[in-house]
Amino acid sequence: EDSDLEFAFRNCGYIPYYAPNCLVHHPVRKARWGVSIKEQKKSLYNALLKKKYPFYYRLYINGSIPLFYYTMTSGILLSLIYLVLGRRLSAVIFASIALVSLVYFIYKRLHDNSHKPAHVAEMVVTSLCIPFLSLYWNWYGTYKFRKIKSIQNRYEHRQIQGPKAGRSF
16 A cells, blocks of 8 residues: 555655654554465555556566575475376475475575574464465466556656656655
């Protein structure tokens, strides 16, 4: 919602600015176990933002799915297919690729974070689910919003060079 609002303002010619004297207090709530799995559904709206505001999306978000999401999911799926087909060596190779990707993802998520056993267990379980869900929701969003037209107007160049009328929010 925040990006959509900002892009809508930019689309009307308003440019946000940094207000160092503005203080926002946003208390952090205790997260439920596995909340990162539920959060993946929000990635379907990346496709909507990309369709509505392609210039701003490229400039400010440019969210691409990490490569290891693809290697992990394809490694798991291919290893299962080869296992069913009785080709154990191929299954082991693809399972190894998926495992390396999974370990890398877990390492990234645990780096500079809590190493309590419960948290590590949560990171392992959710790291196995996140790539599948992220790919699914991104692909679903691309399909769902495929007919949306860009509503972006010609303020793109002014956004880089500064506003002519000096309007800002």
